[in-house]
Amino acid sequence: MLAYTYIKKGEFRLIEKEKPELKNEKDAIVRVTLSSICTSDLHIKHGSVPRTVPGITVGHEMVGIVEQVGTGIVSVKPGDRVVVNVETFCGECYFCRHGYVNNCTDPNGGWALGCRIDGGQAEYVRVPYADQCLNRIPDTVTNEQAIFVGDILATGFWAARISEITEEDTVLIIGAGPTGLCTLFCVMLKHPHRIIVCEKSEERIRFVRDHYPDVLITTPENCKAFVLQHSGNRGADVVLEVAGSDDTFRMAWECARPNAIVSIVALYDKPQVLPLPDMYGKNLTFKTGGVDGCNCAEILRLIAEKKIDTTPLITHRYPLSEIDEAYRIFENRKDGVIKVVIDCNKII
Numbered sequence: 001m002l003a004y005t006y007i008k009k010g011e012f013r014l015i016e017k018e019k020p021e022l023k024n025e026k027d028a029i030v031r032v033t034l035s036s037i038c039t040s041d042l043h044i045k046h047g048s049v050p051r052t053v054p055g056i057t058v059g060h061e062m063v064g065i066v067e068q069v070g071t072g073i074v075s076v077k078p079g080d081r082v083v084v085n086v087e088t089f090c091g092e093c094y095f096c097r098h099g100y101v102n103n104c105t106d107p108n109g110g111w112a113l114g115c116r117i118d119g120g121q122a123e124y125v126r127v128p129y130a131d132q133c134l135n136r137i138p139d140t141v142t143n144e145q146a147i148f149v150g151d152i153l154a155t156g157f158w159a160a161r162i163s164e165i166t167e168e169d170t171v172l173i174i175g176a177g178p179t180g181l182c183t184l185f186c187v188m189l190k191h192p193h194r195i196i197v198c199e200k201s202e203e204r205i206r207f208v209r210d211h212y213p214d215v216l217i218t219t220p221e222n223c224k225a226f227v228l229q230h231s232g233n234r235g236a237d238v239v240l241e242v243a244g245s246d247d248t249f250r251m252a253w254e255c256a257r258p259n260a261i262v263s264i265v266a267l268y269d270k271p272q273v274l275p276l277p278d279m280y281g282k283n284l285t286f287k288t289g290g291v292d293g294c295n296c297a298e299i300l301r302l303i304a305e306k307k308i309d310t311t312p313l314i315t316h317r318y319p320l321s322e323i324d325e326a327y328r329i330f331e332n333r334k335d336g337v338i339k340v341v342i343d344c345n346k347i348i
């Protein structure tokens, strides 16, 4: 089969590999129908994910059809159309039992697919702990509607959940990239009084304005003044930081009102400064970390109920054989790209 492979820092290549086989009774083999490219794939390519194993097939956001299951699998069967969770987790350790699946203590736990074990920018993928990590896609939900459920949409859902948003709140979301937009969709489900998105890219601003006219938009230079102006001079009740650039951590806590919740969803390249003397008396609550992707069934239900629709994010589609070009477009942010999906059944 063809598999897009991390060769070395700076180089991915589409190469021929053996089709994966079951290694464990809790595995499943999935024939990948659609896979997407995530910013984390670019981090791997650029060598900023040190645990990545050279030779690994990349890709961790995908849907497919179950081809084969181990003897210990009860929740899916061959022929089922499924979405794959970015996080593989045992479901049994202390952290899994408490819903903190990102911290699963199993050696294959957490983000392993497409990083430490072969991922899904390929024709087939082996998924460990398939009972936990595969969710059946309802018949009324298409592959394109479901493709982001296991990664960026799970992240947005988790971010909105931990932020304790109420209907009185003014919510600031910093960053309108793919994960920022998924966060926006999930924040909208909480019906806060007002949502403000801060973004610098004109294309992304236009996208938000065109699709979600009720959302207020500001730019980094004006963010603090804009938030004060639209919050009775208090500051945002909840801030979700999804940008992860140099100044956005500072912006997040500066735009928050006293006693606000500040959720840090972004992944930074560098350490950030937490200047406690400057924020003394502001009594902020910070929540930080990576997604606990354990709400995929609920997210699929919300998609089936037409309460979340991420399909506008898909701006480009390529067959697996043209994945190099797909990366070129995504990596260089060409042609108004937001998300690219790869049809892994189509090989020209």
Ligand SMILES: [Zn+2]
Binding pocket: 038, 039, 040, 041, 060, 061, 086, 151, 152
């Ligand atoms: Zn990702």
Ligand SMILES: [Zn+2]
Binding pocket: 089, 090, 091, 092, 093, 094, 095, 096, 097, 103, 104, 105, 106, 109
């Ligand atoms: Zn676990």
